[in-house]
Amino acid sequence: MRATFIFCCLLQASALRFNKHPEISAIKELDTTEVSNGWTGYDTMDESMKKQVQYDETEELDLSRAPPHVQLRRNVKSITDDFVKTYAAQYANEMHRRSAVFFLHVSKSAGTTICDCGKHNGCNAPNRNCHTKVDWHLWGGNHIGNTRQNLTCQELADLNKQMKWTLEGDENYLPAEGTCPQFWNVIVLRNPINRIISHAHEMSRDKTMDFEAMNRGGWSILTHNYYIRSLVGEFDPEVKITEEHLRKAKQILNTFDVVLIKNPSLNNNLDLTLGWKCPNAQSRGHSGRYEDPMTTEEFGEMLKQKWGEDKFNLLYEQNKLDFMLKAHADRLAAHDERIFNHPQFQLTKPGKCGYLDQ
Numbered sequence: 001m002r003a004t005f006i007f008c009c010l011l012q013a014s015a016l017r018f019n020k021h022p023e024i025s026a027i028k029e030l031d032t033t034e035v036s037n038g039w040t041g042y043d044t045m046d047e048s049m050k051k052q053v054q055y056d057e058t059e060e061l062d063l064s065r066a067p068p069h070v071q072l073r074r075n076v077k078s079i080t081d082d083f084v085k086t087y088a089a090q091y092a093n094e095m096h097r098r099s100a101v102f103f104l105h106v107s108k109s110a111g112t113t114i115c116d117c118g119k120h121n122g123c124n125a126p127n128r129n130c131h132t133k134v135d136w137h138l139w140g141g142n143h144i145g146n147t148r149q150n151l152t153c154q155e156l157a158d159l160n161k162q163m164k165w166t167l168e169g170d171e172n173y174l175p176a177e178g179t180c181p182q183f184w185n186v187i188v189l190r191n192p193i194n195r196i197i198s199h200a201h202e203m204s205r206d207k208t209m210d211f212e213a214m215n216r217g218g219w220s221i222l223t224h225n226y227y228i229r230s231l232v233g234e235f236d237p238e239v240k241i242t243e244e245h246l247r248k249a250k251q252i253l254n255t256f257d258v259v260l261i262k263n264p265s266l267n268n269n270l271d272l273t274l275g276w277k278c279p280n281a282q283s284r285g286h287s288g289r290y291e292d293p294m295t296t297e298e299f300g301e302m303l304k305q306k307w308g309e310d311k312f313n314l315l316y317e318q319n320k321l322d323f324m325l326k327a328h329a330d331r332l333a334a335h336d337e338r339i340f341n342h343p344q345f346q347l348t349k350p351g352k353c354g355y356l357d358q
Contacts, residue, residue, distance in 0.1 A: 062251045065178070069094045070257060073339060074332070084344040092347045095184050095257070095355050100160045101274065102183035105130070105169040106230045107137055107222075108198040110188045110262045115169050117270060117278035123167035123353035130169035132159060137171040138235055139203070139222060153180035166353045173233040179255045184356060186274070187253070189227060189329045190262035192322040193315055196223055201299040211307045215318075223315065225322040246321045250328050259332045272340040275347065275354030 063071045069090050076083060101118060105111030115130035126132050134149045134156075151159070153175055160168060168183070179185040199222055200209050214223050218237055221229055225241040228234075231249040234241065253259060258273045260266060267278045294302075304312060316323075339345060351357040 061254060063254055065251060066255045067094065067181070067257060070255070073336065074254070076339075079338055079342065081342075081344045084339055084342040085346070087339065088345045088347055091345075092355060096357075098184040098356065099157055099182050100166045100168055100184070101186060101353065101356055102156075102168050102170065102180060103130075103186040103188070104174060104230060104256075105135075105171040106187070106189070106195070106227055107139070107171055108195045108202065109190050110260075110266060111169055111171060113266075113278070114186070114188065114270070115167070117267075117276050118167040118274075118353065120278065121274075121276040121350070121354050123356070124163075124165050125167035125169070126163070126165060129171070130167055131171060132156075132163075132165075132168060135168065135170045135172065138173075139219065150176060153177050153182060156180060157182040166356060173230050173235060174252065176233065178252050179257075184258070184274075185256045186258045186260065187256050188260045188262050188266070189326055192225075192227060192319045192326060193312075195226070196315060196319070197300040197303065198296050200303065201294075201296045204299070209303060209306075211311045224318050225325075227322045227325050231325075241321055243321070246324055249325050253325065253329060253332070259329055259336065261330060261333050265337075269337070269340065272345070274356075275350030 061074055063074055066074070069087075072090070073087060076087075101123065103111065103114050105114070112129060115125060118130070119125055126135075134151055156168075156175065157180065160166070200214060203209070213219065220237045221235055224237075225245070228241050228245050228249040231252045232245050234245060260269050260273070270276045270278050347355055
């Protein structure tokens with residue numbers, strides 16, 4: 001029988017705790033599945049791990065660096081018709097003020113889908129997966145000269161203006177300043193272990209992906225809290241991710257204009273938040289760039305047999321902080337969806353590049 005590790009019990013428990021918060025009391029459940037390649041994951045977490053990655057229900061959101069419209073959205077306690085109607089107008093005006101959509105493309109988290117969808121909806125973007133010269137992935141880490149040019153937010157904005165780009169996807173880490181106020185900042189997160197398996201699938205050429213090889217040297221950043229590393233800019237594999245990194249990553253995540261989850265609602269939420277219709281958007285695995293008859297699900301089953309239970313459990317342990325960040329993202333997305341799905345969240349007809357150009 002095919003085992004699954006989707007931590008449904010964890011998320012169901014999280015959903016119950018959401019109901020204790022008045023601002024998200026209407027949420028009945030969270031999406032716990034992913035649809036790309038039929039992938040659902042492996043092996044339920046043991047109880048001790050579930051307790052470790054659950055977020056603190058009393059934790060206050062640090063919105064000190066968030067844009068005003070995000071602060072307003074996240075602080076509201078009563079989501080009334082009047083509030084949503086007024087907020088929708090503020091949301092549209094704020095998005096229209098930005099010069100481009102900037103998405104932090106954490107590898108294997110629907111980044112290619114977003115790039116493809118944005119272009120389909122009229123956004124102008126760099127040709128190769130929406131990456132500028134500073135946006136290419138650094139999968140081997142940045143500790144041995146494998147670095148990028150660090151542009152300021154203003155320099156990035158000037159580059160986009162010069163090239164007439166209205167969509168950019170950054171597949172390494174954020175600028176030192178964090179999210180740039182010139183851009184409409186978007187991020188997608190998914191189950192961290194699913195992301196790792198999908199990444200291993202893409203990297204593998206001979207289907208003999210070795211667990212030890214993935215966990216040493218520069219490649220080890222991919223299997224050790226890669227979401228947090230991408231947010232805080234820590235791509236040195238010699239640096240261990242700590243609770244302080246998690247705290248900083250949460251603070252940065254709170255500054256994104258839109259936080260999305262890779263689940264069956266993703267395309268609908270791209271429509272609601274960006275004005276993009278994405279019926280034919282393709283993931284990298286379906287884009288034709290890589291000829292591989294094996295699905296990610298099948299590849300994961302193969303790795304499970306090759307690596308064994310102990311090594312899969314180790315993946316959980318070493319990505320515990322990423323799971324805590326994902327739980328935080330679930331909390332943000334669940335609250336936001338109550339507003340974005342509200343009947344009064346009505347924006348004007350999308351223009352070129354969706355609601356960015358109205």
